[in-house]
Amino acid sequence: MIAIVSALKAEITQLEDELYNDLRYRKLTRLRAALAEYEPANRDLQAQTITPPNLILQTKGDRIKAAITALLQQRGTVHRKEILSHLIAQGLLGHEKDPMASLAAYFSSWRDIFEPDGAGNWSLSQELKAAE
Numbered sequence: 404m405i406a407i408v409s410a411l412k413a414e415i416t417q418l419e420d421e422l423y424n425d426l427r428y429r430k431l432t433r434l435r436a437a438l439a440e441y442e443p444a445n446r447d448l449q450a451q452t453i454t455p456p457n458l459i460l461q462t463k464g465d466r467i468k469a470a471i472t473a474l475l476q477q478r479g480t481v482h483r484k485e486i487l488s489h490l491i492a493q494g495l496l497g498h499e500k501d502p503m504a505s506l507a508a509y510f511s512s513w514r515d516i517f518e519p520d521g522a523g524n525w526s527l528s529q530e531l532k533a534a535e
Contacts, residue, residue, distance in 0.1 A: 412494035467495050467509055471517065472527065480526040483507075 491497040499505045
């Protein structure tokens with residue numbers, strides 16, 4: 404049963420990544436964003452069509468970021484090993500050759516959202532905490 408769930412999650416992730424990497428989808432997203440700039444009255448409507456309501460069209464990175472954000476909002480500061488375990492349990496990471504290196508790469512591009520303490524623990528940035 405667990406093997407079937409893992410296989411299904413892996414295939415879904417692969418298809419989502421392929422869809423995101425489809426140049427037509429990316430072009431459509433950019434065109435809708437440009438149109439929204441010229442039609443400010445319809446900006447809310449355009450935002451809804453740019454970000455599809457269904458998770459299949461979100462990037463893997465977006466899903467990982469959302470999962471980490473939710474975890475840190477709930478628990479405050481969390482060690483990277485616990486974050487990785489949480490993401491693996493959700494099926495978001497674990498298929499890579501080195502999942503911890505993959506997580507580190509995500510964190511390095513999200514320094515404006517997440518802050519390290521130098522001991523492997525991560526929390527939401529002070530700016531985000533202040534906004535809450």
